[in-house]
Amino acid sequence: MPKYLWRVSYSQEGARGLIAQGGSARQAAIKEMVESVGGHVEVCYFAFGDDDLFVIGDVPNEVAAAALAIRTAATGGAISHTVTLLTPEQIDAAVARKVTYQPPVAAE
Known part of the structure; x- marks a missing residue:
């Protein structure tokens, strides 16, 4: 299953x-929500700074990840940013x- 990092900032x-x-x-x-789309939460950490919470887990696909993001945004209680994580083997x-790629070249 694809692995994700969710960066969460709470509203007031x-x-x-x-x-x-x-x-x-x-x-x-959060665990219940992720499990409801067929996923699993590996870890949750609360934090100081721009983000209040970090969650790492996996869900079956991008549609499941989008469903979580949409539901979170719809409540107004938090803003979530979803980051896809890749293994060293995937890299x-x-x-x-x-x-095939042609880098941009400055005109002379």
């Missing part, structure tokens, strides 16, 4: 919900693939 309303429910309850809700396959 979402932060109030986090205060009311706590981190463990939010983690359980090996990518760099071994023949690609």
Whole structure:
């Protein structure tokens, strides 16, 4: 299954919900959501900075990942950014693939 990193930033309303429910309850809700589309959560970490939460997990495909992003955005409690993660073996396959490419050249 494709692996993803979700970077999450809580809105003011979402932060109030986090205060009311706590981190463990939010983690359980996230696991339930990801599992509902056939996925699995590997890890959840709360953080300081531009992002409030990082989640790493997998879901069956891009449609499932999009469904999670749309549902999260629709609630208004958080903004989620989805990042596709690649294994070293996938990068090996990518760099071994023949690609035709012409780089841009400045006009003289």
